[in-house]
Amino acid sequence: MAEFFLRAERLTKIYPDGTVALREVDLTVHPGEILGLLGENGAGKTTLTKILSGLLPPTSGRLLTPKGPIRFHSPKDALALGIGMVHQHFALVDTFTAVENVALGLGKLSFSELRARLKKLMEDTGLHVPLDVPVEKLAVGERQRVEILKILMREVRLLILDEPTSVLTPVETAELFKFLRNLRDRGTAVIFITHKLKEALAITDRIVVLRRGRVAGEAKTSEVSASELARLMVGAEVGLSRRALELSWEGIEREEEGTACQGEPSLVVENLRVRSDTGGLAVRGVSFAVYPGEIFGIAGVEGNGQTELVEAICGLRRPESGEIRLLGRNVTGLPPTALYRRGLAHIPEDRWKYGLILSFTVAENSILGRQRENAFQRAGFLRAWAMRAHAAKLVEKFGIQTAGISAPTKSLSGGNQQKLIAARELSKEPQVIVAAQPTRGLDIGAAQFIRDLLRQLRKEGRAVLLVSADLDEVLALSDRVAFMYEGTIVGEARPAELTPEKIGLLMGGVKVGSE
Numbered sequence: 001m002a003e004f005f006l007r008a009e010r011l012t013k014i015y016p017d018g019t020v021a022l023r024e025v026d027l028t029v030h031p032g033e034i035l036g037l038l039g040e041n042g043a044g045k046t047t048l049t050k051i052l053s054g055l056l057p058p059t060s061g062r063l064l065t066p067k068g069p070i071r072f073h074s075p076k077d078a079l080a081l082g083i084g085m086v087h088q089h090f091a092l093v094d095t096f097t098a099v100e101n102v103a104l105g106l107g108k109l110s111f112s113e114l115r116a117r118l119k120k121l122m123e124d125t126g127l128h129v130p131l132d133v134p135v136e137k138l139a140v141g142e143r144q145r146v147e148i149l150k151i152l153m154r155e156v157r158l159l160i161l162d163e164p165t166s167v168l169t170p171v172e173t174a175e176l177f178k179f180l181r182n183l184r185d186r187g188t189a190v191i192f193i194t195h196k197l198k199e200a201l202a203i204t205d206r207i208v209v210l211r212r213g214r215v216a217g218e219a220k221t222s223e224v225s226a227s228e229l230a231r232l233m234v235g236a237e238v239g240l241s242r243r244a245l246e247l248s249w250e251g252i253e254r255e256e257e258g259t260a261c262q263g264e265p266s267l268v269v270e271n272l273r274v275r276s277d278t279g280g281l282a283v284r285g286v287s288f289a290v291y292p293g294e295i296f297g298i299a300g301v302e303g304n305g306q307t308e309l310v311e312a313i314c315g316l317r318r319p320e321s322g323e324i325r326l327l328g329r330n331v332t333g334l335p336p337t338a339l340y341r342r343g344l345a346h347i348p349e350d351r352w353k354y355g356l357i358l359s360f361t362v363a364e365n366s367i368l369g370r371q372r373e374n375a376f377q378r379a380g381f382l383r384a385w386a387m388r389a390h391a392a393k394l395v396e397k398f399g400i401q402t403a404g405i406s407a408p409t410k411s412l413s414g415g416n417q418q419k420l421i422a423a424r425e426l427s428k429e430p431q432v433i434v435a436a437q438p439t440r441g442l443d444i445g446a447a448q449f450i451r452d453l454l455r456q457l458r459k460e461g462r463a464v465l466l467v468s469a470d471l472d473e474v475l476a477l478s479d480r481v482a483f484m485y486e487g488t489i490v491g492e493a494r495p496a497e498l499t500p501e502k503i504g505l506l507m508g509g510v511k512v513g514s515e
Contacts, residue, residue, distance in 0.1 A: 126175025297478030415446025
């Protein structure tokens with residue numbers, strides 16, 4: 001590995017607001033290796049890779065190729081050198097189809113040839129998407145696959161992936177890993193950003209850990225353990241056996257189960273049918289109940305109706321038929337504000353689309369949905385002091401790291417944005433919490449905070465509906481688990497009743513019973 005493809009020397013990045021994102025970072029990327037880049041939210045991973053891919057200029061430091069120093073003025077310059085990045089947050093034209101998004105910037109290429117190459121690439125990677133549907137109508141996981149395919153079509157020599165598996169199923173992740181290994185064996189370099197230690201140990205050849213903008217450590221993957229990586233990431237010893245940082249089937253640690261199925265259910269869904277944006281039935285006669293003091297999990301391959309189900313329950317999508325009852329009252333088709341007043345809170349899967357207004361301050365986002373309450377307004381005008389006091393209380397209680405309550409929410413890391421959403425929703429004192437993909441894209445600390453929060457809500461007697469593509473997370477947190485496949489519930493069981501074989505069948509749509 002003496003040869004290198006790209007080298008960063010003493011890279012420093014200071015943003016206009018004074019935030020120091022990187023501090024003299026050195027990094028070497030070799031051809032034919034998968035380099036893991038680990039670090040908590042705000043550690044500088046995304047800033048570093050944006051510099052490597054031409055999106056940001058460094059404040060100081062330089063990039064080197066074997067031919068000498070190089071400076072990128074745009075991503076086009078990086079692509080010309082063979083460097084492409086797949087971002088965690090989508091950079092797609094929503095009204096364009098998958099084929100049209102991939103075609104952007106590819107130059108002269110007929111649609112028939114493009115479609116043929118794209119279909120072959122999907123077969124090679126296992127990343128299948130509807131090619132002729134506008135991406136705004138695709139599920140989150142499908143949009144992520146379009147992003148990955150878009151860059152892979154450019155035959156890059158260095159592929160940078162920012163949390164690529166955060167919205168992929170275990171089967172899709174395995175297919176992607178197989179493709180990445182083949183890519184590596186053909187001499188392509190890969191930078192793989194992830195928060196999942198298990199993934200980093202499974203796919204990478206070498207791992208670099210960033211902490212607070214600096215390189216905290218570097219090691220060959222074969223010579224480092226999960227606990228050592230966790231210590232490097234957070235700067236302290238981490239008890240992996242006691243904290244569910246990395247969950248696995250062999251040793252899922254769970255607290256005592258809640259008092260499931262006692263008393264009257266807090267949330268009831270009966271024979272619900274919901275259409276997707278494309279007009280097809282996404283939810284087909286789904287029924288279940290969530291009781292006080294339990295976490296009811298919904299697992300399954302993403303894109304099987306989970307998103308539409310959550311949107312219908314939370315008032316974001318009108319059901320075609322069926323009934324939703326909240327605390328004994330029929331709330332089918334009511335808007336989100338009415339549901340909130342009746343005791344429901346929603347932690348959305350897409351925090352940028354439904355959870356936050358990024359240009360608003362932390363204080364303004366802390367009262368979204370509550371701005372018309374008398375506590376925060378008089379005669380149609382916001383009571384700024386009340387809003388700020390409320391925000392300050394939430395920031396302190398939930399440990400939200402921010403430059404201040406007047407800082408724009410877009411300046412917060414992903415984990416702190418998620419904490420802000422959770423803090424705001426729980427400040428409404430709900431009896432039912434719908435948490436959709438609540439830890440997606442979060443680092444170890446932030447993910448554990450959200451998981452502990454859900455457990456605490458269960459202890460307090462709240463009813464929690466957890467919808468997550470992270471199977472380990474659902475199994476570790478839930479008192480009961482239902483599996484969705486093609487818009488239906490194919491099975492329901494307590495985690496202790498499940499085996500890996502039974503889970504595999506349920507995930508594939510085979511009804512096996514809960515016994």
